Amino acid sequence: MTKLMLGGLAVLLLLASALLWMLRPGSARVEGSAAPDFALSDQNGKTHRLSNYAGRWLVLFFYPKDDTPGCTQEVCTFRDDIGVLGELDATVAGVSVDSTRSHADFARQYQLPFPLLSDPEGRTAAAYDSLLNFGLVRFARRRTFIIAPDGRIAARFDKVDPERHAQEVARTLRALQQPGMTHAALPPSQ
Numbered sequence: 001m002t003k004l005m006l007g008g009l010a011v012l013l014l015l016a017s018a019l020l021w022m023l024r025p026g027s028a029r030v031e032g033s034a035a036p037d038f039a040l041s042d043q044n045g046k047t048h049r050l051s052n053y054a055g056r057w058l059v060l061f062f063y064p065k066d067d068t069p070g071c072t073q074e075v076c077t078f079r080d081d082i083g084v085l086g087e088l089d090a091t092v093a094g095v096s097v098d099s100t101r102s103h104a105d106f107a108r109q110y111q112l113p114f115p116l117l118s119d120p121e122g123r124t125a126a127a128y129d130s131l132l133n134f135g136l137v138r139f140a141r142r143r144t145f146i147i148a149p150d151g152r153i154a155a156r157f158d159k160v161d162p163e164r165h166a167q168e169v170a171r172t173l174r175a176l177q178q179p180g181m182t183h184a185a186l187p188p189s190q
Contacts, residue, residue: 030153030156031153031154031155031156032152032153033152033153034151034152034153035050035058035060035128035145035147035151035152035153036050036124036127036128037049037050037051038050038117038119038124038127040095040117040118040119040124041100041117041118042093042100042103042115042116042117042118043100043103043104043106043107043108043115043116043118044100044104044115045100046115048093048115048117050147050151053091053147054149054151055149056089056090056091056149057088057089057090057091057146057147057148057149057154057173057176057177058090058091058092058093058146058147059078059085059090059091059092059093059144059145059146059147059169059173060093060095060128060144060145060146060147061074061078061092061093061094061095061142061143061144061145061160061165062094062095062096062125062128062130062140062141062142062143062144063075063094063095063096063140063142064096064132064139064140064141064142065096065098065139066096066098066102066103066105066106066116067102067105067106067109070142070162071096071142071162072110073162073163074142074160074162074165074166075094075106075110075112075116076110077162077163077164077165077166077167078092078094078112078114078165078166079110079111079112079113079114080166081166081167081170082113082114084166084170085166085169085170085173088170088173088174088177089177090146090169090173091114092114093114093115093116093117094112094114094115094116094117095116095117095119095124095125095130095140096116096118096119096125096139096140097118097119097120097121097122097125097131097138097139097140098116098118098120099118099120100118102118103116103117103118119140122138122140125138125140125141128143128145129143130143142160142162143156143157143158143160144156144157144160144165144169145157146169146172146173146176148176154176155172155176157169
């Protein structure tokens with residue numbers, strides 16, 4: 001019985017170690033660094049590249065899964081605040097590892113006015129340090145990047161409250177767009 005308990009404990013410790021290793025921080029994309037390029041299809045089959053957004057602010061948000069409570073809340077707050085973000089000359093795009101078909105259903109159901117980009121291999125999410133990889137199962141981490149018109153990461157959000165995130169992004173964009181402001185001038189909470 002003791003051998004069985006010790007064996008079970010060893011398996012649990014091994015699993016916990018593997019989980020902690022998978023959740024370790026990667027090579028974080030920091031403010032001021034060049035945003036990684038991407039070429040991803042949206043819910044309509046159109047390919048989007050980072051270069052398509054040159055000269056404009058891009059709010060690129062990663063989310064775990066279509067049609068789940070937190071993700072639905074997050075995309076709907078971006079939908080509801082799209083006018084405010086548009087006035088700030090910002091384009092919004094969401095990214096998850098879900099298929100374009102899943103994205104099409106999700107976008108149609110909630111009348112989303114922005115592209116949902118499919119990253120089925122998780123390469124773009126990984127490039128933005130936003131991939132949780134559990135071997136057979138992959139999810140995008142809930143993270144957001146504001147990419148400046150020059151293609152650099154102006155702000156990064158690692159802790160996202162889906163209910164208030166769009167407003168937080170709008171506040172940050174306003175601060176970034178003040179004359180003389182850069183990513184370094186943002187409050188430390190970003």
